[in-house]
Amino acid sequence: MTSQVRGRLNVALVTIALVGLVSGLGLWLVEKSQLADYVWIVGVIPVLAALVVEIVRSLAKGDVGLDIVAALSMSAALFFDETLAAAVVALMYSGGTFLESFAEGRARREMSDLLSRVPRTATRHHNGSLVEVDLEAIVPGDLLLIRQGDIAPVDGTLETDSAILNQSALTGEAMPALLLRDGYVMSGSTNDGEAFDLRATRRAADSTYAGIVRLVEAAQKSKAPMVRLADRYSLLFLAVTVTIATAAWWFTGDPIRAVAVLVVATPCPLILAVPVALVAGMSRAAHFGVLIKGARPLEAMARVKTLILDKTGTLTDGRPRIVSIEAQADLNANEILFFAAALDQASRHPVAQAIVAAAHQQGMALPTPADPIEAPGEGVMGKINGCKVIVGGADFVAGQISGPLLDHPARSESEVIVAIAVDGRLVGHLVMADMLRTGTRGFLSGLRRVGMTRILLATGDRRVVAEAVSEGLDLDHVHAQMTPDQKVRLVLNERESGAVMMVGDGVNDAPALAAADVGVAMGARGTAASAEAADVVLLVDQLDRLLPGLEVAQGARRIALESVVVGIGLSVVGMFAAALGYLSPVQGAILQELIDVAVILNALRALKIVPQDANEHDRNQADPCPS
Incomplete structure (x- = not known):
């Protein structure tokens, strides 16, 4: 199921649940209780059906989530004619799913956008004239014209006396390169000088840029999926819920007490509070110029302890x-x-x-x-x-x-x-x-303060240049002359010790950004490739914006955890009250509603997080490049 279809389904389910609950309450108020029951059932069935399908898919993958508790509570409420309670639970569950889907809707665009940087056509010499041809039509030996500002579409050799190429997006070398006749031109290089002729040596599909795209796609496929914060507590909470509900029914012989326990146990504090806190954190981070493409990247961002920095266009x-x-x-x-x-x-x-x-x-x-x-x-x-x-x-x-x-x-x-x-x-x-960049030393100190234990520099530039630029900086290690696949291997090696964040801006950084737990791209001047492959984009050309982004992520996750602990604690108390007969299913649903409101209000505090480094860049002074 595509994300677009899933999003539409979630909107439809929350709409059906809301209309069903409200319409049923209206009928119940005019004393048409039997018709109200039917309406509530109609509002619950689609939500329950979608939930069961999702549970089956999760179990097939070996995942056990809190969705099972919600399905049990709705099913039990319907079975024992507690339709109002079932309708309330259906609305709360579909609402939480909608919020989570909304957060995921900000995720990265389709990987095909990465290819937009390379032209779809090229200008080829043919019988003394110039013709536009598709990239797929270029074969080794073709003579191409690369105009000023054009990007080389394929690998080849220079057929004119000289050319000035900007290869920083590919190699990390900041200064433009002067190539002489017969010099090797990599696809993805930008022509910063006069027009030149290029003799193709490879097809577009076999060229340097296409290889980097394939690296990005492979890295994204191999990237371990992040586990929902809510699901980390699923097995324990499910066991507690089933135990209390079974005990209430066993010792009292009253199945309604078990239904009440399940309704109170519906994990809305987890299903609602976590996405609310994380979406609020995403909104707050955007205020500081940090675009986080989803709730899961934000949560992972809060747990990162290792940071890998590119040099050209990132650290410099x-x-x-x-x-x-x-x-x-x-x-x-x-x-x-x-x-x-x-x-x-x-x-x-x-x-x-x-x-x-x-x-x-x-x-x-x-x-x-x-x-x-x-x-x-x-x-x-x-x-x-x-x-x-x-x-x-x-x-x-x-x-x-x-x-x-x-x-x-x-x-x-x-x-x-x-x-x-x-x-x-x-x-x-x-x-x-x-x-x-301005304030680089202060930025690195700030990273240590927010809990970053390992900071590495990874660049495609020469070692002597990397060491000269990084001299005196608080870095744990400098890796130079790295190819895109070597950067990916570095990320994967570091991930064995914990979550890794990679920051870069060039095409050569895109595979490593995709492989990292959190990839951060310099969006203001960085390439489209890095922005598309990344989980986080810095909307302003200031590396120190990452500090408030990290603090917001950590604060949002902390608030989400607080909401979880308090909400689940209150739910457990309500479960015992229901088991002892002090709460009916409807009363339990109302109590759960009050708990939901409390934890959501607490989660919204993420909108007010004030990072210590919010204005740090205004106080920093420029750092000269070491000589």
Whole structure:
């Protein structure tokens, strides 16, 4: 049964139960009690039938849940003509199922959405012209045109002199890669430079991106299902209920006492309070920019003790930023930035655009460059205010100016150096890096405070870069140069010690997100693949939003457990009262209603949870990327 069909069925059942109860009460008030009994029976039968079907399915899987108690109470009430009590129980049960279904309705969309990132068609060279063809029609040897901004649809080799590719979603490497002729292009890479020709070496179904999709699907299928919080107490509560009801009937000879016990024992505090608390927690988490795709992920989120973090775009911004400006002539830092940014307006390279953005942030008015000439992936030459300016890699700039090239500043493996020359003289360097997110150190400390005992970094980036970026951070281990399937194996290995949360933003993170007990995606700038595979999406581009999300999840689960303990405790007291003859079935149903109201009101406290870290990001300062 699909989730959509199940949702419609739950709506229909709660509607039938509500209409049946209300209509029967109306007939009973006008003294048409026999007709009221029929109406109540009509309202109960569909709910009971659906419940029995669900119980049979669960038993076939070896699962025993609290649904059995609800089925026993409705069946016994109908058998002994306590139809009003049966109608009340039917409404409470169908209402709880509807709430749980509503929570599950926020779960992840169909896995087919993952494929939306890859184009359905490609542009192929054919007899001197360009034609659009379906991906399935591409065969090894075809020559494809990849325009600027396009995503490579298949694996292949570069047929033009050079190309600038953003592979961060696949490899975790933040800086765009310069590929030369005959270089290997992975499907899923984004063309950040000029258009280029790609010679296909694999079919779409055999390419890198398709392989990652298959990893995600396999990980989701192997993911252990989360057990409903309510069902963890099912066997004990079922045993207690049957024992008390049987004893009441055995010692008194009155079956109505057993019916009353079963009605009071209907586990509405569990069936209602748990989903109410968790749905309220989901709503509260969304207030802090944390979208949790269902009550079960929220419950699992509250129990996580191990966190695995991706690097690029997760622990770091995923975009190059200026770390420092090193002047080597008579120009100051602002003048160096001015010349570099003014000329870089002529380039579409991501590093160039980052330099332009930095100048705009400082309010600089940049003139239009004159006579710009770009060597793709290497640098740009042109004139700014009559001065000849060269911006690019150190080797490129060195080849364009006369005289010795001054030493560029010491750099770490995580940094990129951009050299600037004006009128034939090197005037300075821009040191750029993919920087840690604002408040990263405080975020990691907050994770320890909320109970995270193990924090790991898992990245596809090079080890030297991963170690440079993570230096001084409170991490238990750093895993570098990891492929998507290696990330999945890491998650599965860590799950042997307890629930695992994985946080990532790229296509290469999607399989690990699907395999983890709780997958968290950076939704603001992350890929569609990671967002679809994840259980939780951070709606704002701030990693520290995860802290209030964790606190809300823990608080909602704690409130749900409180409601369970108090509600079941009161139900047990009512069961003994019914067994001793102090409560009739209808009175027992009314008592259960009062208990339900109490536990639901308590569960709604999850809407008022105030995390300690709700405003922590406002107090944090930026952490520079270690050198």
